[in-house]
Amino acid sequence: MQVTETLNEGLKRGYAITVTAAELEAKVNEKLTEAQPEIEMKGFRKGKVPMALLKKQFGQRVLGEAMQEAIDGAMNEHFEKSGDRPAAQPEVKMTNDDWKEGDDVAVEMTYEKLPEIPEVDLSGVKLEKLVVKADDEQVNETLESLAKNAQDFDAREEGAAAEDGDQIVFDFLGKVDGEAFEGGAAEDYPMVLGSNSFIPGFEEQLVGVKAGEEKDVTVSFPEEYGAEHLAGKEAVFECKIKEVKAPKAAEIDDELAKKYGAEDLEGLKTQIRERLEADYANTARQVTKRKLLDALDGLVSFDLPPSLVEAEAKQIAHQLWHEDNPEVQGHDHGEIETTEEHTKLAERRVRLGLLLAEIGNKAEVEVTDQEMTQAVMAQARQYPGQERQFFEFIQQNPQMQQQLRAPIFEDKVVDHIVDQAEVTEKEISKDELKEAVDALEEEIA
Template sequence: MQVTETLSEGLKRELQIVVPATELDSRLSARLEEMKGQVQLKGFRPGKVPVAHLRRIYGKSAMAEIVQNVLNENARKTLEERGERAAMQPSFDLPEDESDAGEVLAGKKDLAYKMTYEVLPKFELGDFKGIKIERPVAEVSDEEVETELKRLARDSAEYAPKDGAAADGDRLTISYLGKLDGEPFEGGADDNAFVTIGSGRFIPGFEEQLAGAKAGEERVLNVTFPEEYGAKQLAGKAATFDVVVKEVSAPAETTIDDEWAKKFGIESLDELKATMRQQLESQLGSATRTKVKRQLLDQLDEKHAFELPPTMVEQEFQNVWNQVTQDLQRSGRSFADEDTTEEAAKADYRKIAERRVRLGLVLSEIGEQNSIQVTDEEVQRALVDRIRQFPGQEKQVYDFYRENPDALASLRAPIFEEKVVDYVLGLAEITDKTVSREDLMKDDEEEAKA
């Protein structure tokens, strides 16, 4: 094999590689010898098919397989010899002339091709050991636990039909038809909907206008969709709903005690409270982790500036951009609705893609230099968690990950990232700051994007 570098520009590399026809023919002969004892052809006893006959029948298909193996082997070997790491899988520019390709497959001509790739940049890690983090911490109060208990009691309440007018907390069974300018709109009808007055689950004004309604009563509700409503065609629009009340039900009185707690498989009210407190603490802990990680990544990003592989950035940008455009399409919104233009949005999201690639490389380098690894057991646990998300399709999901190394790597990557983050946080100077639950759970637009 002869390798000649034809381009070395920044992170881009291009190599001209020539594999002698003699090497290809030697590999083909060895492959045909293997096939000799495997194939069964009419008129020949097993293992007695002449190699020359096999070459006529299977020569080109076997050589095509050999060429693919040679490309992969040479890429791996060449990168090792050059001491380089490719950012993405190298691409190969093979002979396009049909006659040339035919001669290569026939083992009569050298295989000459170009291999192009981008190398991972070499850079010095910044001093991440001096990072300072302000960790926001919120405590779960007894009042919050009591509020959650009452919410659980309300949501799990049993309802029974009642005579008379609907009051706060009552559940109505209704049919409704929504209209814009007197015309029904798509998705604005339901023949058997439940509405609990005071739950706040319908658009503003809907539940309130049903207060005092009785079974069999018809009402026309006048409402205005919120400006930020998901469906663009409805956002900010005034609408009417023709409603027929089918039934009014009142919640049964709930006594929050040990017996009630047993409905949820818990032995006592105190245990239920403890469980709820743990759940609330877990929510707050996740929010704290998110904000701490954001601070850490921001500081790591500030400490590093180096050339990024263009293909990696472009691929990450396309992933982000596809998600953005799909979200806009689903919500029926446009870039104008977001007070921006497509060009400006692309520039913003390209910066996000660059940040992601840069931080990914930094975290990878920190992990490699400090021998941080993800165990097979950790990946297996992640796979089990993923499989549980698809009840009834467990085998298909398992087979998909087993047969797709890239998919399995997608489970490994976030585990690796969190372990590196934990490592760096272990070296950082962290100061706790007590904040309210509202401040901790609040996300600004910039933080949500990151």
């Protein structure tokens, strides 16, 4: 087997690989000899089929396998010796198109290799960790929101008209073309006006009703309504109003706390404070991460595989185009041209991606099975009722697994770098944190 370099330009590499006919024949004989003991054929006992007959019967198929194995072996041996790591799957093609059995096999392999990543002294990286404490005002605002969500309803004065936001308790009977339909009736049904829990246009017609009144509500089912026999049809609902109730926020006390799983009000306040500060910490971490990436980007410089930059630039252009054209849901649109700005951003992403991967690999950072399972479960929640199918899809799709693993790996590498960097804490307000986040978004835009 011969391997000859044909291209060495930047990160681009090309090699001519020749597998001799003798090497192929030897590999075919080896594979047939290995399989011979298990082969049965009419007129011969198991394992006693002559080699000449085996070649005639299975030679062509085994030859193809031997050829592929020989080429794969030559590629693997080359990468082991050279230390090259291809940026993507190498392109391999036969160059002697008129090949016939008995000829040498000539193959051309081209690829872009990953660059050598320079060492980075992480101890020299200086970062600022933003810390936001939840004050009493923020805790009280959250308490009031929780109380509103836990609201109850008290009966209004006799003769009071229902207002938007009130709860009415009523009986109703729905009819289409004068005939009642299945699922169109209920008794003592509680409904909050303005909750949009009924067919569009239904609740608005009951604003102003009073307890004891009867009222017919006429609406049309949406064209895309789930029940085909009702879709697009006009319906009349005979409504008998029994009660009209006004909303009443729950008292902010120990009873409210117990509704939300706390022992008492002070315990609920502690939970709220911890949750708010955890949310602030997650947001602040994104700011710190961006500052870290900016610092790393300024510390290193190395050649980038053009194919990776081009692919990333196209993805960026595609994503931004859809953000500017949200009405286009599919991907059957024309080709989207990449700009210099897309390419510049792509170069940054590829450079930082390669650097973080190198740092992570040297630090032996790994994504655990438990972390992957949690990531899959988080994604699966977006498909209620289809969780099992989603899990199976992920298990059978290595590319999707990598898409889920990549951000987890990146975050763990960032944590590793932060642990080694010089970090100072700075306490700021919630508004100042928002300003820092807005500033980052403006830079990205």
